[in-house]
Amino acid sequence: MKIAYLGPEASFTQLATSQIFNDEKLIPKSSILDCFTAVKNGDVAKAVVPLENSIEGTVSMTLDYLYDFKNISIEAEVVMPIAHHLLLNKNNSDFDMIISHPQALAQCFHTLEKNYKNSARKDFSSTAAAAKHVAEHPEKKIAAIANSYAAKLYDLKILKKNIHDFEHNHTRFIVISLVKNSLKLKHKILGEKTSLMVTLPEDHAGGLHQVLSVFAWRKMNLSKIESRTLKTGLGNYFFYINVASEWHPTISENALEELKSIGAEVRLLGHYEEYLLG
Numbered sequence: 001m002k003i004a005y006l007g008p009e010a011s012f013t014q015l016a017t018s019q020i021f022n023d024e025k026l027i028p029k030s031s032i033l034d035c036f037t038a039v040k041n042g043d044v045a046k047a048v049v050p051l052e053n054s055i056e057g058t059v060s061m062t063l064d065y066l067y068d069f070k071n072i073s074i075e076a077e078v079v080m081p082i083a084h085h086l087l088l089n090k091n092n093s094d095f096d097m098i099i100s101h102p103q104a105l106a107q108c109f110h111t112l113e114k115n116y117k118n119s120a121r122k123d124f125s126s127t128a129a130a131a132k133h134v135a136e137h138p139e140k141k142i143a144a145i146a147n148s149y150a151a152k153l154y155d156l157k158i159l160k161k162n163i164h165d166f167e168h169n170h171t172r173f174i175v176i177s178l179v180k181n182s183l184k185l186k187h188k189i190l191g192e193k194t195s196l197m198v199t200l201p202e203d204h205a206g207g208l209h210q211v212l213s214v215f216a217w218r219k220m221n222l223s224k225i226e227s228r229t230l231k232t233g234l235g236n237y238f239f240y241i242n243v244a245s246e247w248h249p250t251i252s253e254n255a256l257e258e259l260k261s262i263g264a265e266v267r268l269l270g271h272y273e274e275y276l277l278g
């Protein structure tokens with residue numbers, strides 16, 4: 001089975017993917033969009049993409065594509081600890097630019113401001129792509145933020161360890177596919193959840209309250225609600241909602257029916273388990 005992930009090798013997504021699918025053929029992609037497209041076109045059976053970080057919050061591109069790619073479902077969620085290091089070419093001693101994935105740069109923002117204020121910063125498609133770029137350009141005065149496996153693989157030295165701003169740093173990744181399925185993994189289960197995409201017909205007073213009350217009076221516990229712009233004009237949003245409590249089929253079907261009856265567009269993205277990776 002082919003599994004796509006945000007690459008190249010040694011990205012955090014690859015570290016997560018190889019813990020979930022250790023016997024499968026892993027295919028690196030250079031963007032989250034390419035991961036979604038590969039699943040949609042059937043080039044791969046599944047893909048692993050980042051969804052949320054405990055410091056920096058939601059990976060908005062992933063949320064947008066979950067909305068845009070109407071046939072894609074979520075099969076599992078995995079949470080992995082994230083440690084960022086500052087990496088430099090072995091023969092270099094200084095740098096005036098730091099490159100990495102925007103999520104990684106943001107997770108290290110205060111440390112960079114404090115210690116490397118004069119260095120420019122530049123976004124790369126992943127932490128591993130940044131580390132690879134540093135390795136391929138010893139003539140440039142650049143450093144990368146990436147993990148220790150990237151340092152080893154691309155033969156870079158670690159200039160400063162654990163530069164993320166808060167000690168507890170975790171990223172959630174999701175496994176996406178075209179099938180409604182709950183993936184069973186041998187990792188520690190953190191809980192079960194159901195993800196929904198809800199769009200209100202138009203902006204009106206009490207609209208969100210109506211949506212929330214559908215869950216509240218059925219005692220369905222929400223663990224996340226995120227609004228994201230629909231890109232059709234200011235003030236128009238879709239809502240990504242996670243229900244943490246047990247997904248009782250009859251009660252849940254009724255809840256979805258009630259949401260539809262108030263004019264909301266609802267898509268069930270999946271009912272699945274959340275696991276903790278090492």
Ligand SMILES: O=C(O)C(=O)C[C@]1(C(=O)O)C=C[C@@H](O)C=C1
Pocket residue numbers: 006010011012013014050051053059082101103104125126127128171
């Ligand atoms: O750049 C990487 O290595 C990734 O796998 C992406 C990503 C993300 O988008 O959140 C994954 C984990 C970390 O939070 C930083 C970057």
